[in-house]
Amino acid sequence: MEVKQISLFLENKKGRLSEALDVLAKADINIRALSIADTSDFGILRLIVPDPDKAKKVLTKSSFTVRESDVIAVGVSDKPGGLASVLKLLTDADINVEYMYAFVEKSGEKAVVVLRTDSISNGKKALKKAGVTVLSSRDVYGL
Template sequence: MSVKQISIFMENRPGRISAVTKLLGEGGIDIRAMALADTTDFGILRIIVDDEEKCVKLLSEAGYSARATAVVAVGFDDKPGALAAVMQVLYENNISVEYMYSFISKEAGKAYIMLRVDDNDAAAAALEEKGFTLLNSGDLFGNK
């Protein structure tokens, strides 16, 4: 079970995030989660949206380099130690995390993270076995 994330290549200069978010806003794209990774020269904006096909089309037409990647969305109780438990499962199963970011929960008492790992299927199976909740796009945008 996975969620499609859109990654966008952006130069590290003023106005770029403004331009891309404006484009998505005007295109009616709902962003559920986001993270920005940056280096001195460039950044990669990663977003989870309600309609990834439309989003990629919008970005490509506007001349951005964008790519859809599968990531794992995990839900767990919002309490100390819960995130560590998730990480422990990945570590025990020899799964490497490329990057991850958290996003806002609409359900009280729950926390969510997006995980980009070297093996999504293995991560999903291992986490489900330990009773963690995995979400799909429908779960993320179902009750908006």
């Protein structure tokens, strides 16, 4: 199972972000990792949660604009150059990273990074081939 990410369109309106987080809180959904991409007048909130389907459902019900998409989660050695080496692998394989963000928590000794590459399957293949720990959805949601 691919790791699912929830993307949320947020218009530039006071309190809109906290409204979204409120919906998740009320549904008892814990956020494992998040990132916000913003422009001058709108933003996209990206989330990793333990139950993405449920999160999508409750957010949609509260009239948010939501999209579920696949991402890759990798375990990266928690030391200088750990992430750089993973990215170099992808660059060498001619795979583009659209965006990435990190988990707060670790998986064992490794830091967890969420990557969105132009092709998820090629990205995964390249990473696995080079021996990078690619986490399953179960690993990630359980963090």
